[in-house]
Amino acid sequence: MTIDELDAKLLSLLTSEPRLGVLECSRRLGVARGTVQARLDRMIAREVITGFGPDVSPAALGYGVTAFVTMEIRQIAGHDPVLHGLARIPEVLEVHTITGGSDLLCRVVARSNPDLQRVIDQIVAVQGVLRTSSIIALDNPVPYRVLPLVADVPRHRGGRS
Template sequence: MPLDEFDRAIIAVLQEDARMPVAQVAERVSLSATPVSRRIKRLEEEGIITGYQPVLDPRRLGLELDAYVLINLDAHSDANIERFEQAILDSPYVIACHAVTGDMDYLVHVVARDVEHLSQITLKSLLRIPGVRDVKSIIVLETVKAPRTLPLD
């Protein structure tokens, strides 16, 4: 079902603050609370809104280092891919993983306490996953833009 202007406005408000009470969302989008509540429920049921979670500051949690790790597998068999992806799912320091095009097979987003911790994650975890051939790490020096919202146009 396509989104109308009210759906987009509701989503935009919830992207700013997902804990905002329905009455306040309604006020911001110029609708009454009941239709806003129904629309939010529909957006959730349709899978447009897939959940709510707090946005955490990794540095305040002692995770000072942000890195991307490019990984190549030595073979692309189903078993090799399943083994790799399960190991990635099991790693608490991997916060995102994407299969990608180009020279590498996966782009893995890792958070770590420091460079030594990243080294441990890379050498003692990622490189030891059976089937991993190459690993290249890129350490983030500064984040210029890290959107937490999606464009709605």
């Protein structure tokens, strides 16, 4: 197990109130400031915590359309050349290698449906992309979250299920 109950409480606190400082976290958790700092440092080193930046809404930046694009790629040279090409397209927010009938899954944003066509055209122009399929997201009723996993850690402590 990568985190224990205190780590879970600290992560829950920082997830619900990300602007809290180490001193306030230590006060609320009832532990020394050095303990909180050491726990944060350890979780950063183990890549449990992957960032502290603000979550930015693409819609607030004018990108109101979200789509998921699957693609088949020419795998002679592997994934890397395609991944490098996709990384140069600002509207490609993330890319996952996947199993099944396609090779990659991308979350992309666009300003409108016609703009989505422009983004898809850029994706298709990447050397090695053979075919794409797109699904437009209508709503995001359960946004990306990890707090339920963090809250579940004490229950599964020690590898028990």
